[in-house]
Amino acid sequence: MTENDLLGVAEYDILHIAGGFIMNSFNPIDPVGGVRENRVNRDVFLQLLELMERVRVTPEQLLRYARTKGLSAQGPTTPRDSVILLESAVELSGDPHLALKLGQRVGIESYGTLGFALMTCANLRESIDLTLRYGKVFFEPRWKVQDNDGDLVLWLELMVNSPERQRIATEIFFSQFSTIGSTLHRGKLDGAQVQFAFPAPANVGIFESTFDADLVFDAERSQIVLPTKVLDTPVRTANVSEHLVFNRQCEEMLSGLHAAEKTTADVRCLLMQSAGQFSDVGKIAYQLNMSERTLRRRLTTENTSFRLILDEIRNLLAKEYLARTELIVAEIAFLLDYEETASFRRAFIRWNGITPSEYRLHASGNLAA
Numbered sequence: 001m002t003e004n005d006l007l008g009v010a011e012y013d014i015l016h017i018a019g020g021f022i023m024n025s026f027n028p029i030d031p032v033g034g035v036r037e038n039r040v041n042r043d044v045f046l047q048l049l050e051l052m053e054r055v056r057v058t059p060e061q062l063l064r065y066a067r068t069k070g071l072s073a074q075g076p077t078t079p080r081d082s083v084i085l086l087e088s089a090v091e092l093s094g095d096p097h098l099a100l101k102l103g104q105r106v107g108i109e110s111y112g113t114l115g116f117a118l119m120t121c122a123n124l125r126e127s128i129d130l131t132l133r134y135g136k137v138f139f140e141p142r143w144k145v146q147d148n149d150g151d152l153v154l155w156l157e158l159m160v161n162s163p164e165r166q167r168i169a170t171e172i173f174f175s176q177f178s179t180i181g182s183t184l185h186r187g188k189l190d191g192a193q194v195q196f197a198f199p200a201p202a203n204v205g206i207f208e209s210t211f212d213a214d215l216v217f218d219a220e221r222s223q224i225v226l227p228t229k230v231l232d233t234p235v236r237t238a239n240v241s242e243h244l245v246f247n248r249q250c251e252e253m254l255s256g257l258h259a260a261e262k263t264t265a266d267v268r269c270l271l272m273q274s275a276g277q278f279s280d281v282g283k284i285a286y287q288l289n290m291s292e293r294t295l296r297r298r299l300t301t302e303n304t305s306f307r308l309i310l311d312e313i314r315n316l317l318a319k320e321y322l323a324r325t326e327l328i329v330a331e332i333a334f335l336l337d338y339e340e341t342a343s344f345r346r347a348f349i350r351w352n353g354i355t356p357s358e359y360r361l362h363a364s365g366n367l368a369a
Contacts, residue, residue, distance in 0.1 A: 040110040047105040048089060055093045065092055083165045090168060097206050099168045103175025104210060108183045113273060117246035118184060120239040125231035127184055128152065134250040152231060155223035167198050170222045177224065178211050184235045188212045191227040195219035241325045245275055248320060263288075263298040264309060271313045278313075278337045281306045315351045318344075322356055323363035329356045 049059050063071070066088040072081050090098045108115040114134055121127040132145055146153045154177075158169045174194060181189075192213035200217040201207070207215055213224075249272040270284050279287070284306070285295040299305055314336045321332045333344035348356050 040106065040112070043106050043110040044102070048086075048102055051098060051102060051105075052089055052093060055095075057089075057092045062089060062092060080160065083160050083169050086168055086172065087165055097171065097201070097203070099172035100175045100206060100210055103172045103177075104179050106176060106179070108180045111180075113246055113249045115180075117243065117250050118180065119235065119237040120243035120246055121184070121235045122238050122240075122243075123231065123235055124181070124184060124226070124233045125152075127235060128154070128226075128231070130247070130250070148225070150228050152226045153223055154226070155221055163198065166222075167196075170196065170198075174222070174224065175210055178213075182212060184237070185212075185233050186236060189226070189230045189233065192230045193225040195221070195223050195225065197222045241321075241327065244320050244324050245317065248317065249273060249275070263295070264302045264304055267295075267299065267306065267309050268313060271310060275313070275317060275335075278310060311347070311351065314347070318348055318356065319352075319359065319363070322360040332356070 049062075052059070052062055062085075066085045067073070069084050069088055070081075071084045071088070086099055086102075090096060095101070108118060111118070114131070117130055117134070118127045121130060128145075132143060143154050143156060156170070156173055158166055158173075160166055160169055174196075178194070189212050193216055194211045194213045195216040197219050198217065200215075204215075249269075266288055267284055270287055271278055281295065282292050285292040288295060290298075296306065299309070318332060318336060321327050321335065327335070329345070330341045333341040336344060338344040338347075345356060348359070352359060354362070
């Protein structure tokens with residue numbers, strides 16, 4: 001079965017079905033029709049179909065069976081629907097821990113901007129803080145957090161109505177959390193615990209191979225406990241300058257969640273994601289599923305233009321680079337997609353009334369103060 005076959009399942013839009021799957025309500029920027037980073041949804045669903053193909057279950061069979069268990073005709077539009085779909089896959093495959101395996105098959109790269117931001121964090125504490133802040137852009141349900149005598153405790157409020165569905169949902173979310181974490185660090189996290197509110201399975205080995213932490217079963221609540229020494233574990237791909245850019249992209253998406261000017265917010269988000277090789281207006285219009293003319297008209301209605309938004313993003317990133325990195329002006333100009341440093345200097349003066357060097361001097365003085 002090819003990827004095109006998987007994407008052509010009758011009766012359902014694959015991205016719509018996957019849209020609630022591991023994330024349940026994955027709604028970057030616009031919950032109605034704006035920008036959506038669909039890759040993680042698509043990757044999760046394709047991986048599920050691949051696992052089902054191995055046991056000779058077709059996509060049509062999976063969806064037909066899920067409908068008999070109560071799946072909405074429109075696909076999983078609620079967390080309950082998403083769990084029904086996964087529960088159906090578990091039953092048809094005969095694999096009680098299919099959800100655990102599925103969580104391991106989607107890497108951090110599928111999370112796009114958030115994934116890259118996590119990889120550039122200094123330590124696990126910073127990466128978890130970032131997940132908690134920006135996770136609302138990327139997924140539901142959201143992680144809950146509590147400080148317990150210096151230990152960080154993380155859990156999910158899963159609104160499902162049976163112990164079996166609770167177990168399945170816990171397995172996929174916790175497995176995915178562990179998979180992301182293993183990208184950020186090496187080896188077992190001494191002192192960390194993954195606690196499950198269900199009995200130990202007969203095949204406990206699959207859990208031991210999934211989690212780089214001590215396991216506790218029959219716990220009061222399914223949760224992850226991380227002591228201070230674990231939170232201070234360095235991220236092996238930490239990069240301060242890149243972290244600034246990806247963190248800013250996440251901030252743009254977070255601010256866009258409640259933006260009144262939806263088209264402007266969508267364009268800003270896509271431009272941030274293409275920083276370094278900024279997309280032109282035609283490509284942005286294509287990504288938003290509209291003509292270039294329609295995009296320009298909508299931006300005019302919102303009292304802006306593509307050029308003004310692009311200048312805004314370039315100026316924002318320029319000031320971040322000048323204030324928080326040691327990159328020289330020529331390097332910053334290159335990162336902002338200027339062919340000549342002089343063109344960048346002229347633009348920066350037009351935006352701010354001072355030169356890049358003067359801005360850096362002023363910014364360094366403020367930081368020192």
